[in-house]
Amino acid sequence: MLFRFPWPPAFLATLVTMFLTAAYNHSLFSKLNERLAVFSWDGAGFVTTLFALMLMLLSVPVLLFVPRFLLKAVLIALVMLSAGLNYFTQNLGIVFDMDMVRNLVETVRDQNQQEARELLSLPLILHLVLWGVLPSIIIALIPLQAAQKWWKSLGIRLIYTLILISIAVSLFVVNNKYATFFARENGDLKAYITPLFALNSTYRYFNTFYAQQEQPFTILGNDAHQQKPTPRRTIGIMVVGETARADHFSLNGYDQPTNPLLSKENLISFQAVSSCGTSTAYSVPCMFSFLGQKDYSPETADKQSNSLDVLQKAGVKVVWIDNNSSCKGVCTRIENRNLLQQVNHSDDLYSDNGYYDEAMLNNLEHYLAGNQDVLIVLHTLGSHGPTYHKRYPAAFAQFQPYCKxxxxxxxxxxxxxxAYDNTILYTDYVLSKTIQWLKTQSPQADTFLLYASDHGESLGENGIYLHGLPYFLAPEAQTHIPMLLWLSESYQQQYPQAWSTLQAKINAPLSHDNLSHSLLGLYAVQSQVYQSNLDLLR
Structure with a gap:
């Protein structure tokens, strides 16, 4: 019966979008059920009004702008998109805002096949088959009525459009008072509307991206210069952590011994540090930007110099070594290399999942030629999920049993x-090994290690996994990050006030905003872009 008689295109479009609205918004309706009495008059009125508005916003563009010959293709695309979005939102608590769209775009741009493979799991495939492929086959097999004259087809579509708009507007008028109040108090729920929120986020991302491409590049720090107390050389390493959360560092009071090696070092572990964002693509450029979180966007940061550029302008040799997908544009104008682009399959530190982070420490002496001050930035793979168990050698699987x-x-x-704590244990080892290497350079140079994670991670608390939630939605687990600073004895002697200043800031509220100015401060760089009040050492 379903495939026997031809269907009016407008009816098919309305029915499919109604199915999308009802079937792929499980997370949204679950949260509504938690926050209001859905069987009360006000609750039922709000849910009905919301459903009608969602249906209208999804259906009307299809009815008015999608021609008959493209209708099935567009509907199938919406079904497949909604099925994928629904899987990640329902199972991992992930929503698709502009930052998540940016992550996806950069994963494609960086040709990061490894990350894509790790996300492609059997449960995802089964979900896509059941909720994506099967409905798509049904849509493809449904016969459509023969093409009508354009004015008649348009008239029918307008009738459907007017009916949908009338229903939505009428329900909103009837339930306006409570609907407006509830929506205002629960604005975060908009992020769970599938697929409308993701479609809007995609539009906003590309609109912002292309608008920013027209902006000229702004060079900052032309006046940058060093004012060191002595000509003694400074060699520093900044380690950009990946997905590490502060409350899983035993240095910060965590009950599992995740930092057995670092706990033996004389270093500062800052206790109240917030990340700029909740994703690598957003946070990493922010860590080296002078914009500050309040005024920052990746697109704006990409159009001006960052702290590494300014250090290079001041005469510091800056090198970026990557064991992650890419430097997200931060290292474009400095010397850089990515281990993933120079794979040696026979290397003991290489597995099918890529290099272990300690591989970045090989041959660091190569970058010390000459007498310049040197900053080496190591961009780690750290605790990147969802495959935590693949981030460390077997010897570091100390916390058992762990998710495989x-x-x-x-x-x-x-x-x-x-599994996650094992990644922190391995990070502890890598950082300790880095400090030991810096100690070998200390007789001839002042040395330091600065470590900060790009963002945190959710590990199933309240049904949320991984990271990338919009900042206004993100739990503290995704924004409270570890930040460490180790200074050699000779460095402390050169700057005798630095250590006491750092100790006074252990519990102070800090953020990624402090990093760029602290990097300049560590090399005694003066410039108009430098703000001493954001320098950890001042």
Missing amino acids: QDTPHTCPQAEVIN
């Missing part, structure tokens, strides 16, 4: 936490 699946939501939470 690529889908953390299918493992007991305790096992997910153990």
Whole structure:
């Protein structure tokens, strides 16, 4: 019966968009059920009004702008998109705002096949088959009525459009008072509207991206110069952490011994540091930008000099070594290399999943030729999920049992936490090994290690996994990050006030905003872009 008689295109479009609105918004309706009495008059009125508005916003563009010969293709694309969005939102608590769209675009741009493979799991494939492929086959098999004269077809579509708009507007008028109040108090729920929120985020991202491309590049720090107390050389390493959360560092009071090596070092672990964003693509450029979180966007930061450029302008040799997908544009104008582009399959530190982070420490002496001050930035793979168990050699699987699946939501939470804590244990080893290398350079140079993670990670708390939630939605687990600073004895002697200043800031509220100015401060660089009040050492 379903495939026997031809369907009016407008009816098919309305029915499919109604199905999309009802079937792929499980997370939204679950949260509504938690926040209001859905069977009360006000609650039922709000849910009905919201459903009608969502249906109208999804249906009307299809009815008015999609021609008959493209209708099935567009509907199938919406179904497949909604099925994928629904999987990640329902199972991992991920929503698709502008930053998540940016992550996806940069994953494609960086040709990061490894990250894509890690996200492609059997549960995802089964979900896409059941909720994407099967409905798409049904849509493809439904016969459409023969093409009508354009004015008649347009008239029918306008009738459907007017009916949908009338229903939505009427319900809103009837329920206006409570609907307006509830929507104002629960604005975060808009992020769970599938697929409308993702479609809007995609439009906003590309609109912002292309608008920013027309802006000229602004050079900052032309006046940058060093004012060091002595000509003694400074060699520093900044380690950009990946997905590390502060409350899983035993240095910060965590009950599992995740920092056995770093706890033996005389270093500062700052306790109250907030990330700029909740994703690598957003946070990494922010860490080296002078904009500050309040005025920052990746597109704006990409059009001006960053702190590494200014250090280079001041005479510091700056090198970026990457074991992650890319430097997100930060290292474009400095010397850089990416381990993933120079793979040696016979290397003991290489596995099918890529290099372990300690591989970045090989041959660091190569970058010390000459007498310049040197900053080496190491961009780690750190604790990147969802495959935490692939981020460390077997010797670091100390916390047992641990999740060995690529889908953390299918493992007991305790096992997910153990797998994650093993990544922190390995990070502890890598950072300790880096400090030991810096100590070998200390007789002839003042040395330091600065470590900060780009963002945190959710490990199943409240049903949320991974990272990337909009900042206004993100739990503290995704924004409270570890930040460490180690100074050699000779460095402390050169700057005797620095250590006491750092100790006074251990519990102070800090953020990624402090990093660029602290990097300049560590090399005694003066410039109009430098703000001493944001320098950790001042």
